Amino acid sequence: MILCVVLSVSACTDNTTDEGDVASYQDRYFEQLIFGASPDELTQILTIYEDHRQRSIAECMRDDGFEYTPLQADQVFQPTGVDLTSRTGRAEMGFGISTVPDILPVAEVDDPNISRYEGLDEATQAAYDVSLSDCEATSDNTVEAELGIPEAVARAQQAQLAIANDPAVVRAQHVWSSCMAEIGYDAPTETDLITTLGLEFGQLERGSVEADRFRQRELEAAVASWDCGDELRTALQAAVAATNAPNT
Amino acid sequence: MRKLVTGALMTVMLSAPVLSAAPAMAITPGTGCGTATGSRLSTASAQSTLQQEFSPAGTCYSRVVIRCSNGTQYFGSWKKLNISSVKTCPSGTFIATKNGVAFADWGWQVGS
Numbered sequence: 386m387i388l389c390v391v392l393s394v395s396a397c398t399d400n401t402t403d404e405g406d407v408a409s410y411q412d413r414y415f416e417q418l419i420f421g422a423s424p425d426e427l428t429q430i431l432t433i434y435e436d437h438r439q440r441s442i443a444e445c446m447r448d449d450g451f452e453y454t455p456l457q458a459d460q461v462f463q464p465t466g467v468d469l470t471s472r473t474g475r476a477e478m479g480f481g482i483s484t485v486p487d488i489l490p491v492a493e494v495d496d497p498n499i500s501r502y503e504g505l506d507e508a509t510q511a512a513y514d515v516s517l518s519d520c521e522a523t524s525d526n527t528v529e530a531e532l533g534i535p536e537a538v539a540r541a542q543q544a545q546l547a548i549a550n551d552p553a554v555v556r557a558q559h560v561w562s563s564c565m566a567e568i569g570y571d572a573p574t575e576t577d578l579i580t581t582l583g584l585e586f587g588q589l590e591r592g593s594v595e596a597d598r599f600r601q602r603e604l605e606a607a608v609a610s611w612d613c614g615d616e617l618r619t620a621l622q623a624a625v626a627a628t629n630a631p632n633t
Numbered sequence: 634m635r636k637l638v639t640g641a642l643m644t645v646m647l648s649a650p651v652l653s654a655a656p657a658m659a660i661t662p663g664t665g666c667g668t669a670t671g672s673r674l675s676t677a678s679a680q681s682t683l684q685q686e687f688s689p690a691g692t693c694y695s696r697v698v699i700r701c702s703n704g705t706q707y708f709g710s711w712k713k714l715n716i717s718s719v720k721t722c723p724s725g726t727f728i729a730t731k732n733g734v735a736f737a738d739w740g741w742q743v744g745s
Contacts, residue, residue, distance in 0.1 A: 462705050
């Protein structure tokens with residue numbers, strides 16, 4: 386199986402499995418689960434996955450006697466552009482509540498396999514449908530295993546337990562909460578704050594003056610939360626590092 | 634277990650997905666392809682199916698759309714009448730919510 390999971394999607398020159406590349410990918414996957422990722426980093430991580438998945442689907446379909454053209458990653462997913470990992474990102478997109486459309490624009494049918502599919506007779510189409518569904522499911526499992534994703538998720542779950550029990554994190558969480566309370570936001574955690582704001586936005590009419598005002602508040606709250614979170618980010622990093630040294 | 638979440642920590646088992654979502658609505662409302670309906674299969678998966686087709690056979694496709702807690706919108710494969718389009722969020726993530734409603738959507742478009 387071709388495996389090329391380095392920092393770019395390109396270098397895919399032989400059929401060997403590079404354990405270092407897998408470890409690197411696993412670390413990146415873990416990091417984005419725990420700390421989030423910038424839209425660029427997230428797109429890279431997901432593109433590597435999707436490229437592998439599409440190749441796997443094509444191989445599986447070929448084994449079933451069908452031609453399948455791998456889709457490009459941007460035909461399968463679309464980042465919203467929300468970036469909670471930087472102050473700048475928060476200033477631009479807030480928490481992604483009022484700043485992201487309820488649904489992003491959807492392209493016209495853009496699957497190159499459709500025209501080939503339409504040339505099949507009805508019975509063959511039915512067989513193709515079954516094969517594609519099976520191959521999509523199988524490929525998810527195959528590629529996840531290849532890239533070490535189950536291990537990354539398990540590590541993230543372990544890290545989360547450690548975080549929840551870390552005294553320094555608990556203290557820093559209180560610091561964050563007190564800091565936010567001083568500027569009028571009463572929430573124990575940022576997740577609670579986002580949930581509360583989301584429910585509030587849900588009561589507003591889209592495009593109204595109130596919704597515009599909310600958007601401004603959301604951006605301000607997202608930045609304020611970042612500013613109040615210095616100690617907490619440090620504590621989280623330390624807690625994760627102490628309990629989940631990657632690949633050791 | 635108390636949730637301890639801040640900054641960019643928006644991860645695996647946290648109970649409150651943070652990104653935008655909306656009640657079910659058609660992706661591309663219109664006439665000619667009937668109705669696509671869908672449902673959530675789990676916290677991370679959803680499916681949709683085009684159930685009626687009024688236009689000439691072979692021209693209508695539907696697919697499910699989900700928004701996941703990693704801030705990404707995913708599309709299931711285009712499927713014809715009565716064939717389910719299924720999509721699952723990446724491992725460790727789940728379908729995001731907004732206003733307490735899961736963001737899973739479905740609809741149809743006319744194929745080329």
